[in-house]
Amino acid sequence: MLTNKRLTYSVVFLISCYFMILMHIYAPNMGGLGLKLPGNILCWGIISLVIFIAGISLFSLPAHALPQSLKLFILGGILLSLPAFYTSQVVLSTALIRLAGLWGGIALFWVLIQLRFSSQQRKFLLLSVLVGALIEWGITLWQLKTHSYDNWMEFVPGTRPYGIFQQINVLASFLATGYAIALWFCLNTANRLLTNFCRIAVVMLPTMLVILQSRVGYLGCAAVFVLLCVVYRHQPRKILLLLALSLCGVAIGELLKNSHWLAPLVAIVDKEGSNSERIYIMKSAIEMIRQRPIMGWGYGHFEYVVARVSPQLLHHTFPYPIPHAHNEFLFGWAEGGIAAAAGMLAIAAGYLTLIKGNNRYALPLWALSLPIALHTMTEYPLYQSAAHWLTLILLCRLCISEQPAELPQKKTYKVVAAAVVSISFCAVVFFASGFKTHQVLTEFERTGMKNSAPVAQLINPWVQWERYNYDRHVAMLLQFNQTHDAALLDNFYRWGSEYVGQHNDLNVYRSLISIARHQHNDADEQKLREQLAIIKPGSN
Known part of the structure; x- marks a missing residue:
């Protein structure tokens, strides 16, 4: 069985290998954010593995008193999680992915605190x-x-x-x-x-x-x-x-x-254009907050709402979709309301408390x-x-200091430790299979979405669930051109109507308009044209 010292060496080795080797490996992709990028899938796999390895030591080491920073991070995580309870089902997956990333980071911070790093190990991590x-x-x-x-x-x-x-x-x-x-x-x-x-x-x-x-x-x-x-x-x-x-x-x-x-x-x-766009984005985010300061607009709705707030109130239309406020605090408050804003402040406070740690290097290390x-x-x-x-x-x-106060292990501590280790192990498997999902979807998109058999056989479509559904429904349109099966259009229309409630995708809008016209649905066609005209004037 691995000793605690060997577990610590394993964590140092794994993190160092990631920074010096693994993170520089390129995998073909179609761009995007989050788990749409294979490098992020790989990194989250490494993070999950680090949590799993470090988490094993939790059962044999004495519990350490939680530093004030971690307590504030946990409080912030709880507050940021509250808006998920009143987020619509349509965008719930987006909210859960974001919150999973937040809690994954908090879990990583917690398990790393339980390990004792030597001075040489700390320097080696920085050097990596x-x-x-x-x-x-x-x-x-x-x-x-x-x-x-x-x-x-x-x-x-x-x-x-x-x-x-x-x-x-x-x-x-x-x-x-x-x-x-x-x-x-x-x-x-x-x-x-x-x-x-x-x-x-x-x-x-x-x-x-x-x-x-x-x-x-x-x-x-x-x-x-x-x-x-x-x-x-x-x-x-x-x-x-x-x-x-x-x-x-x-x-x-x-x-x-x-x-x-x-x-x-x-x-x-030329920075003038980007300066102007960023100002409009932040002004729009502030306007979103002004309109709904308490409840927010809901996680996953920023892109949709900002494209409508800006033309109506600032008389400015963005040339491309805006998924973020370009400021984490404004973004959190605009989507999650006062609970998310309080959560962001709690996390910021936790970040600032790191400065006054017992570690004499706390401030200079914090500066990094x-x-x-x-x-x-x-x-x-x-x-x-x-x-x-x-x-x-x-x-x-x-x-954080390497000599924290030790506490006797309680049953609650062991339950949390078991949950962290179990979830992190499942996450390692999830991201390992998710890398295969990314490869299949990338190949599917680059070959014109002609052969959908590999996509149908994916064992983990959830890692890129939105992309998976997008590709699957676009393939339905291509298939309709061959089979003229009306059910394919109905499926696309149902999915697309929900999709444009979250994203400003011009191609999906145009496809929905074409389907509504084909089905003689004049009322829906007119509504879709009006929505499209808001986000892209003159596109009709």
């Missing part, structure tokens, strides 16, 4: 994240240089690089986290080899951030640097050296961005999480990248 960031730096450089469309990442040459994350700002906040960790090592290690390695990283990472032109990356780096300057003000020589190295990286980035080598590949990005935490206030990285969620939880855990 830094190495992961440098590997992404290398992948990004390769994307800048590649000219062939036939490449292992299906990257389109000439477009802005995004690493493995498939979104530029998500890449930038991860690189900024790596930069923060490199700064921390330079200020906290006496190992000359490691110090020199991290000094090189302090130059390299800002260089790439300048080339990427990501403001959220700049913000994360600046916030961490300023805070670490305050914390380590008694080391002015080191601070000045790191400032010089950082500025050197920025200068190199500017030179490369304007060089003959990169200038044709890296156009200066700022790039991702700040990113959640301007976009939605935790939905786009489960790796960011894992990184954030890991950094929060490292702020």
